[in-house]
Amino acid sequence: MTAGGTPILTTLTDAEQTVALAEEDVRGRKVTDAQGNDLGRVGDLIVDTDERKVRFLLVEHGGFLGIGEKKSFVPVDAVVRVTDDRVHIAPSHEQVAEAPAYDPDIVDADAYYAGVYRHYGYAPYWGAGYVYPGYPFIR
Numbered sequence: 001m002t003a004g005g006t007p008i009l010t011t012l013t014d015a016e017q018t019v020a021l022a023e024e025d026v027r028g029r030k031v032t033d034a035q036g037n038d039l040g041r042v043g044d045l046i047v048d049t050d051e052r053k054v055r056f057l058l059v060e061h062g063g064f065l066g067i068g069e070k071k072s073f074v075p076v077d078a079v080v081r082v083t084d085d086r087v088h089i090a091p092s093h094e095q096v097a098e099a100p101a102y103d104p105d106i107v108d109a110d111a112y113y114a115g116v117y118r119h120y121g122y123a124p125y126w127g128a129g130y131v132y133p134g135y136p137f138i139r
Contacts, residue, residue, distance in 0.1 A: 043071060
């Protein structure tokens with residue numbers, strides 16, 4: 001099922017699927033940029049249920065005790081390393097802070113996803129020649 005050419009994505013929490021290996025479920029882990037700055041935490045995984053792949057991390061950052069908190073999509077292509085308590089990504093703190101704002105009522109998902117990939121400088125997953133990164137599959 002697609003919306004204008006890109007698959008419809010949902011949160012892993014809302015999907016009736018799980019990460020294949022429990023230790024690869026990074027929800028709740030802290031997110032760190034290449035300079036070691038704490039960016040927030042992984043609030044959820046955005047998945048393509050048809051392809052059974054994670055496409056974005058939903059990173060929750062800023063604010064205090066949930067007030068003023070911002071949510072940003074970060075492509076899984078940006079993940080450089082995962083440890084027991086952290087997800088390390090290539091984009092800087094500034095890039096994540098300046099990313100297109102996430103709105104749960106996105107009207108034009110195609111344009112939003114394309115804007116996120118453009119912002120971070122990665123090729124979109126629906127483009128020709130895209131190679132999925134070594135990130136967990138969902139089941």
